[in-house]
Amino acid sequence: MDTTPHPFAQLSPARVVAAVESLGFWLPGEPFALNSYENRVFLVHDEERRRWVVKFYRPERWTDAQIREEHDFLAELAAAEVAVAAPWRDAAGESLHRAEGFRFTLFPHLPGQAPELENPAHLFALGELIGAVHAVGERGRFVHRRALDLDGMLLEARDKVLASRWLDRRQRQAYERITATLHRRLAPQAWRADQAIRVQGDCHIGNILGRDEHFALVDFDDCLMAPAIQDLWMLFTAQEEGERQMQLSEVAEGYEQHRDFDRRELALVEPLRTLRLLRHSAWLVDRWEDPAFPPAFPWLADAGYWDGHLRMLEQQRQALEARPRWLA
Numbered sequence: 001m002d003t004t005p006h007p008f009a010q011l012s013p014a015r016v017v018a019a020v021e022s023l024g025f026w027l028p029g030e031p032f033a034l035n036s037y038e039n040r041v042f043l044v045h046d047e048e049r050r051r052w053v054v055k056f057y058r059p060e061r062w063t064d065a066q067i068r069e070e071h072d073f074l075a076e077l078a079a080a081e082v083a084v085a086a087p088w089r090d091a092a093g094e095s096l097h098r099a100e101g102f103r104f105t106l107f108p109h110l111p112g113q114a115p116e117l118e119n120p121a122h123l124f125a126l127g128e129l130i131g132a133v134h135a136v137g138e139r140g141r142f143v144h145r146r147a148l149d150l151d152g153m154l155l156e157a158r159d160k161v162l163a164s165r166w167l168d169r170r171q172r173q174a175y176e177r178i179t180a181t182l183h184r185r186l187a188p189q190a191w192r193a194d195q196a197i198r199v200q201g202d203c204h205i206g207n208i209l210g211r212d213e214h215f216a217l218v219d220f221d222d223c224l225m226a227p228a229i230q231d232l233w234m235l236f237t238a239q240e241e242g243e244r245q246m247q248l249s250e251v252a253e254g255y256e257q258h259r260d261f262d263r264r265e266l267a268l269v270e271p272l273r274t275l276r277l278l279r280h281s282a283w284l285v286d287r288w289e290d291p292a293f294p295p296a297f298p299w300l301a302d303a304g305y306w307d308g309h310l311r312m313l314e315q316q317r318q319a320l321e322a323r324p325r326w327l328a
Contacts (some may be wrong), residue, residue, distance in 0.1 A: 127254025
């Protein structure tokens with residue numbers, strides 16, 4: 001068994017403070033750890049009582065060029081007056097900093113709460129916000145960030161799960177069968193490269209903060225090239241037909257304040273949901289050596305979790321075979 005400490009185990013509060021103060025700040029208090037697993041994120045305040053979010057990037061996940069491309073996109077959005085948190089830059093214009101082997105970035109703290117997806121005014125505001133992001137996103141292309149690839153990402157996720165120790169023989173056989181079926185179903189859903197734009201990439205409500213009808217989009221760690229619907233489909237949570245159409249109508253109306261809403265992309269909602277389910281389980285098994293994961297996700301080791309995961313994948317197979325409900 002590998003007993004080498006995980007790199008994040010070395011990230012003590014004192015080292016967080018020292019890293020930020022190396023940039024010329026003075027922190028009168030202790031850093032407060034925020035809920036984050038992929039990276040390590042802390043809330044701090046400086047001597048002027050300004051609040052900052054400090055993100056320490058997971059080692060070896062992104063290249064410097066990929067991180068800087070994320071930062072440049074955020075700066076471009078902020079310059080267009082889109083509500084995002086653009087990273088702080090030093091006098092030399094650098095936004096990616098280093099301390100004791102870690103790469104880190106400072107973002108201004110944006111307070112607020114998650115939106116209510118049953119509130120029409122919130123849905124309109126979210127559509128308008130994401131439409132503004134995409135109006136800027138379509139002006140250029142990422143060079144270093146990856147592109148959303150249904151086929152490749154499904155196979156990558158499948159292989160990580162099958163290489164793990166969590167599935168018993170029965171579950172492994174069932175997983176192999178259902179993922180092979182899903183792979184065949186998703187293959188025809190591929191889109192042309194010129195249909196992809198720069199998007200936030202992980203647009204769930206935990207990454208949207210605000211009050212009343214004013215929201216901001218945070219955490220562009222997973223930004224990539226993808227169809228616009230990648231940033232919209234997680235807003236469509238309703239199960240009942242009337243509420244489902246209300247959500248779609250409000251989001252689309254807000255979105256079209258900035259760019260056309262391509263309703264043909266609604267056919268990708270269930271394929272993207274399927275891919276997210278597969279990638280989430282693969283992410284958990286891939287990150288299990290991180291000491292933050294076992295206490296946060298102890299149920300990963302239970303056979304019941306994997307049986308439930310297989311049932312969800314079977315439900316997605318059925319959803320993929322049915323007429324897309326968002327096009328009804």
